[in-house]
Amino acid sequence: MTAALIESRIAAVAAKDVEALVAQYAEDVTLFDAVGGLCDRGRDAERARLTQWFGAYRTEIGLRIRDLEVVTGGDVAFAHYLFQVTGTMTDGTEVSMWVRATVGFQRGEDGWKIVHEHSSVPFDGATGEALTTLVPASGTAAG
DSSP states (O other), X not given: OHHHHHHTHHHHHHTTOHHHHHTTEEEEEEEEOSSSSSOEESHHHHHHHHHHHHHTBSSOOEXXXXXXXXXXXXXXXXXXXXXEEEEEBTTSOEEEEEEEEEEEEEEETTEEEEXXXXXXXXXXXXXOOBOOOOOOOTTSOOO
């Protein structure tokens, strides 16, 4: 079920459906996103982030998930995967970037919810520049 939850994000992101995505999160989710502050908490923070992200694109946002691995034990699970974001921003910038993600889930009365999400991009230690355009080989880490 948790893999289906992750994969359902592809259509929700393409449709820029903030509420469909926010519904996947626990009320008190902890968020470590690749952009923004070091740490945010709660659905309202995720709603604000998604609204800003979707508003920055004039086109549909493409999302491709790769190398998804899920481990489940009882009422907790975690997943890690790579994802590619594509699209055209409102200023005309063409985006095609790879991001790493780790997601923690907990199963409750209302099903599986994301309780922790961490997204990041690798960076070049010498220059400090993000490495988002590398195409990872299947089964290997981007970097």
